[in-house]
Amino acid sequence: MTEVLTVNDANFEEMVLKASTPVLVDFWAPWCAPCKAVAPILDELAQEYEGKLGIARLNVDEEPVNASKYGISAIPTMLLFQQGQPVGQIVGFKPKAQLKKALDEMLT
Amino acid sequence: MDTVYDVIIIGGGPAGLSAGLYVSRARLSALLIEKGIFGGQIANAEHVENYPGFPDGISGYELGQLMYQQAGKYGLETVVAEVTGLELDERGKVVETSEGEFVARAVIIAGGAEPNRLGVPGEEEFLGKGVSYCATCDGAFFREQVVAVVGGGDSAVEEAILLTKFASKVVLIHRRNQLRASRLHQERAFANPKIEFIWNTVVEEITGPDKVRGLTVRNVKTGLISTVEVSGVFLYVGLHPETDYLRGLLTLDEEGRIPTTQGMETEIPGIFAAGDIRKNSPRQVITAAGEGATAALSAEKYLMEQQ
Numbered sequence: 001m002t003e004v005l006t007v008n009d010a011n012f013e014e015m016v017l018k019a020s021t022p023v024l025v026d027f028w029a030p031w032c033a034p035c036k037a038v039a040p041i042l043d044e045l046a047q048e049y050e051g052k053l054g055i056a057r058l059n060v061d062e063e064p065v066n067a068s069k070y071g072i073s074a075i076p077t078m079l080l081f082q083q084g085q086p087v088g089q090i091v092g093f094k095p096k097a098q099l100k101k102a103l104d105e106m107l108t
Numbered sequence: 109m110d111t112v113y114d115v116i117i118i119g120g121g122p123a124g125l126s127a128g129l130y131v132s133r134a135r136l137s138a139l140l141i142e143k144g145i146f147g148g149q150i151a152n153a154e155h156v157e158n159y160p161g162f163p164d165g166i167s168g169y170e171l172g173q174l175m176y177q178q179a180g181k182y183g184l185e186t187v188v189a190e191v192t193g194l195e196l197d198e199r200g201k202v203v204e205t206s207e208g209e210f211v212a213r214a215v216i217i218a219g220g221a222e223p224n225r226l227g228v229p230g231e232e233e234f235l236g237k238g239v240s241y242c243a244t245c246d247g248a249f250f251r252e253q254v255v256a257v258v259g260g261g262d263s264a265v266e267e268a269i270l271l272t273k274f275a276s277k278v279v280l281i282h283r284r285n286q287l288r289a290s291r292l293h294q295e296r297a298f299a300n301p302k303i304e305f306i307w308n309t310v311v312e313e314i315t316g317p318d319k320v321r322g323l324t325v326r327n328v329k330t331g332l333i334s335t336v337e338v339s340g341v342f343l344y345v346g347l348h349p350e351t352d353y354l355r356g357l358l359t360l361d362e363e364g365r366i367p368t369t370q371g372m373e374t375e376i377p378g379i380f381a382a383g384d385i386r387k388n389s390p391r392q393v394i395t396a397a398g399e400g401a402t403a404a405l406s407a408e409k410y411l412m413e414q415q
Binding site for chain 2: 029031032033034035036037040041061071072073074075076077089091092093095096097098
C-alpha cells in the first residue's frame with residue numbers, strides 16, 4: 001500500500017526535490033473545501049501510480065515556506081516536481097478522470 | 109451491471125441531498141452521484157446565514173456535511189463520479205459516468221451550477237497566480253495586499269466582505285451602477301471602510317507578467333480604459349448549469365437550464381430536475397432543498413403509478 005506522504009518545510013528537499021521518482025505535491029489548507037474533495041482522490045492515485053509517481057501533501061497553513069517559494073496563491077494547487085524542479089501544475093479541484101488526464105500529460 | 113435503482117440523483121448539493129433524504133426515507137433504493145464535494149456550491153461559502161434553523165449562521169462546508177450525513181442515515185448510496193450522459197433504453201434510465209453506467213427507473217437531475225469564467229486575457233494564465241474563484245480558500249494568501257472582486261451579486265459582495273479580513277483593500281468592480289446582492293449584504297459592504305467600489309466597469313484584461321499585478325478595466329458608460337493595481341482578483345460573475353450531456357434528450361432554455369413543472373417534472377416522464385440547474389429556480393440553499401424534496405415526492409408518485 002503506497003500512501004500519500006505528508007511533507008513539511010523541513011523535509012521538503014529530501015522528500016520532494018531529491019526524490020528518485022517525480023512527486024506531485026498537493027498544497028492544501030484545512031479551511032479549503034475543494035482541498036478536502038481532492039484528498040481521497042490523491043489517496044487512490046497514490047496506489048494507482050505506485051512506483052511511477054510519489055504523491056505528497058503539504059499544509060500551507062502550518063508550513064508556509066515552500067508555498068511562498070513556489071508562489072502558491074490558490075489552493076488546492078498540485079505541483080509536479082521532477083529532479084528538483086516544478087514541471088507542471090494543476091490548480092483547483094478536478095474530478096479523478098480529469099486529474100489523471102492532466103497528470104498523464106505532464107508525465108509524458 | 110444488474111442493479112436497477114428506483115432513483116438515481118445526479119448532484120450532491122442541497123437539492124440532491126434533500127432529494128436523497130426523501131427518497132431513502134420513502135424506502136426507495138437510491139444512488140446519489142456527486143463529482144466532487146458533497147454540499148455543492150455552499151461548501152465554499154464561509155458562512156450561510158439564510159438557512160433557517162441556524163440563528164448564528166453556519167459554515168457552508170459544515171451545512172453541506174450535515175445534509176450529507178442526514179441523507180446517508182436512511183440507506184442512500186453515494187458514489188463520486190462525473191456524469192457524462194443520460195439515455196433511455198429497455199433497462200430504464202441509464203446514467204453514464206466516469207465510473208461506469210448506472211440504471212434507474214427514475215432520475216432526479218440536481219447538478220447545480222458552476223462559476224462562469226470571465227473570458228478575458230490573463231484569466232487562465234494566472235489561475236493560481238492571483239486569479240481565484242474561491243475567496244474562502246485563497247483569501248489568506250493576500251494578507252495586506254490589494255485585491256479586486258468582480259461581480260455584484262450575493263457571492264461577490266459576501267466574498268468581498270470576507271476578503272477584508274486579509275487584504276488591505278478590496279476593490280469591487282461591477283458592470284452596473286448598483287449591486288444585485290441582498291440589501292443586508294449591501295449595507296455591510298457600504299459600511300466597510302476597506303471596500304472601494306468601481307461602478308459601470310468591466311475587466312478587459314488581467315495583467316502580469318509573472319503573476320497578477322493589475323487589471324485593465326473599461327468604463328461601460330464613458331468607454332474610458334484605465335488600470336487598477338491589484339495582486340489578486342476574485343471572480344464572481346454568475347454561474348452556468350452543466351447540462352451539455354442532456355442536449356438532445358431534454359429541451360433546455362437559452363442558458364442551458366431545465367424547464368420543469370411545479371412538481372419538478374421534466375418533459376420526460378420519470379426524469380425530474382431540482383435546484384440551480386432548473387429554469388427559474390430562485391437559487392437559494394433553502395429553495396434548492398425544497399425543490400429536491402418536491403422532486404423526490406414526485407419521483408415516488410411516478411414510481412407508484414408505474415407499478
